[in-house]
Amino acid sequence: MWRSIAAGSRLVARNFGVATEKVHCSQTLSLNISRSLSKPSLYRSSRFLSESPAANPKDESSFSPETDFSSRSFGENEYAQMDPSADAVESNDNLGENYDTQMEKFDFISGEGKEEEAYEIDGDKLENVLSLLQSSVDGYLESSLDSFELDLHEDFVLKVLETPLVLGENLVCFFKWVMKHPEYKVTSSVVDALVKAICSSVGKKDVYALWDLVKEIGGKEKGVLTVEILNELIALFSKLGKGKAAFEVFNKFGDYGCVANQETYYFTIEALSRRKIFDWAWSVCEKMIETGSLPDSEKVGKIISWFCKGGKAKEAHVVYTLAREKKMYPPQSVVAFLISSLCQKDETVKLALDMLDDFSGEGRKYAIKPFSSVIRSLCRMKDVDGAKTLLSKMISEGPPPGNAVFNSVISAYSKAGDMTPAMEMLKLMRSRGLKPDVYTYTVLMSGYANGGQMEEACEILNEAKKNHSRLSPVTYHTLIRGYCKLEEFDNALKLLNEMKDVGVQPNVDEYNKLIQSLCLKALDWRTAEKLLEDMRLKGLHLNGITRALIRAVKELEEDAIENGEALVEA
Template sequence: MLRLNHWHPISFSRLLCTVSYSSDAQKLSKLLLDIGNLDDIESNLNQSEILISPPLVTQVMESCTHRAQTRRLLRFFTWSAKQPTCKLPDTLFNHAIKLFASLKDLRAMELLVTELKRESRGMGIDTWAAIATTMVDHGKEDQAIGIFKNIEKYRCPRDEKSLNLLVHALCARGHARKAEGVVWNAKNWVSMDSYIFTTLIHGWCIKGEFKDARRVFEEMRSNGFSPNLVAYHSLIRCVCAKNLRINPSALVRDFFELVMEMRSNSVCPTTISFNILISYLGRARRVKEADQVFRAMVQEGCDPDYVSYFLVVRLLYLTGRMGKGNEMVDEMIQIGLKPKARFYHSLTGVLCGVEKVDHALWLLARMKENCSEVYGPTYDLLITKLCKGGKFEIGRKLWDEALERGAVLQCSVDLLDPSKTEVYKPKRKERMTELAQKGQKKNKKKQHLQMQKTRKKKK
């Protein structure tokens, strides 16, 4: 029971308002969730005797954000804005726009943006960021550019900050050409800086246009701005992606050419720089080169982190080099790196995928020794794999161990019952034997044809 030691009219009235707001918010939330269509919702809202206020609207919107459909929230908000007793402030209008942007409802967001302009309300800079990002994500980049051209009509300043937000939104989706056009049109009232150049380079790299990215990079240098690490990382990703498609053997060569250029411009490569290359070498399944780059990191003054180890160990597991992968896990632990349970879980998934459950159990033991976090999904993965592979006893032991350690399991206890779980045999071995038999047949045919050719030559 709530007690008030000293009664005060202001505090007591605030308490009553809070209680009434919460009860009214519950009634309105139930109305939004239970009533059938939008027209019925509005008619029920008109019949209700609840006094609408901005705090109440905020409460209802926040409580129903992930429970009610966005169009129901939109109908409630527009209805609230029409009430004569409720004058919604600009901050609440901006909050609603950002809410619908986060819920990916483009149409609802556009309607409120139009209403905001019609009522001459002010648009905050963070609201503009949400609008630009949402429109570009939905393929409406031209519409976002159109709003920026008339952004002062939305009572938002047309300055360097609003320009940077639009350029960032465009380049994040690879619309670097349109972003360059926006920057070109604004060159009379905004000064180019290193952020705009770096963002444009990133946009061209996402598009996969290395030549254009390099062109902007040279423009950046000619304008007196020193290239930064972010710009070089964008170039590294772009050239690695291009080589992965066209010429994987050039991955290491082109990377170290960029590293030499970085050092000449007083930009030192970091562990992230090498991790980018190792990740692309892993995609190309170039094990030897990935291992060489990993060992070369220390010589270049970059200590490998747990991401570096993860990328190399994952590649070793995928290519069947289990012993070498396990050695690298032990090496990582010995040098003092202690990644979180997610590291072990991801590698366990790789091992289960290549049917190496014994090595996955070894990895689980390493996780228990060196990681205090109890990660339920790892147990779910192993128990499911073991039971469906017919190893019910080991699956039962892991189940009991997980419960004893306090792990939250999502898999069903029925997996432990052989009468309810269908045991399957991995088709990987059967597929490998089929491929081997086909290869033997092809070799026999080739040998037979060669024998016939040699006989004809002798004759």
């Protein structure tokens, strides 16, 4: 029992009398212990002392003068009241076994287990640094910072970087100065704060200086640069229109141990597309496709649009296909633009045709533009039957075709000389309540005129005059050309005069075609000169080649007359 008490006393002295600043605490605890021992129930006091972290109960030198537990503190009357129970003996026996646990308890009481106190920023030094960085300092920034004798804690550096209205150039110089101190460890949060600060005050010079600094950090500190930091740089270069610089950042991902994500690919493609470097942009997009990682639908739509504008509709279709596989649906306007771009080349029209099946419901109802683009392309490729099939599908499933769609098919049939199916399309057009316009009648007349069927062409002209009060010069030009081709110049001249009567002014083309035909086929330079004079009165000017043709025919006739007269005289 005496040994237990002595060991507990020595341990209390050791833990509460080590340092000068702990004297008050140790005295208070010693007083509490002595008070508890003076109470009638010293059984609990004996347990308390036995649970103390006694390092060596036999070490008499562990007593401290500040906490001297003498026989006066533990008088005979007090010890007589102690109950020599098994618990007290057990506590004394287990004193050495529980040493580590007991030491932790007393460390906590004595304050040795406290966490490090929170860092407090020196307001005066912070104000001095900010005043320096917010002003223009030419060449003296580092020396001025050295004179401040700063404690470069991460919180202090972050506070400086997050303060607005600081020149970006000065922030970069400040960070370089900080990196020169070996005791300061650069962290991702600090670099991220620096990048965001530069991004808020965009300047091309600052951005390139920042990128040089980031490359320096990446070369020295492994694992500091993150995907987010590099993405912010790429986005900033994209905003400034620096596609090559953004591409350089993208190519550095592997060197810095970063893996590109959706935002990385998107911002890099955006930066390169803005500079119209579409080959590089596609190389980045190919890597994105390989990973199967796509941004959201809206951004996918922008990527598709960029490639379409860059003449890479086929590549844009690859992105669209992957998006569809992932149940991502770009805006309908983007889909329509992609279809229109695919229709510009014969080799990709089939892809555009297949895409039409992706429209359904309300979307299909208003998709008249992409359907029209495909039909025009099929007609251009002389696949008129395919265009007719698609038109029939539009009638049955939508979107309902309009005049432009019917005109494309009618024009294709007319150019091919297939007037029977062309007239059938005209009838179908009328049956759907659509009124043929002047263009419709003109292409039909052109088809008949090219085939020499001028009678049928004139019937179409009469129908056109009934349904439209004013026709175009092209309509009459089509028939005039047909009559000239058949050398029916009188009918051609009648149509020319008719144009004047109905208020359609002939243009240079009608006169030029008729004059050339008169000179080359009929050798009628007199009628040609009358038409030329008519043109002068109307303020029209005939080209020099046709004028020379009239003179040549006239001189040819005069020479023939002279030669004939000479032969008669001979």
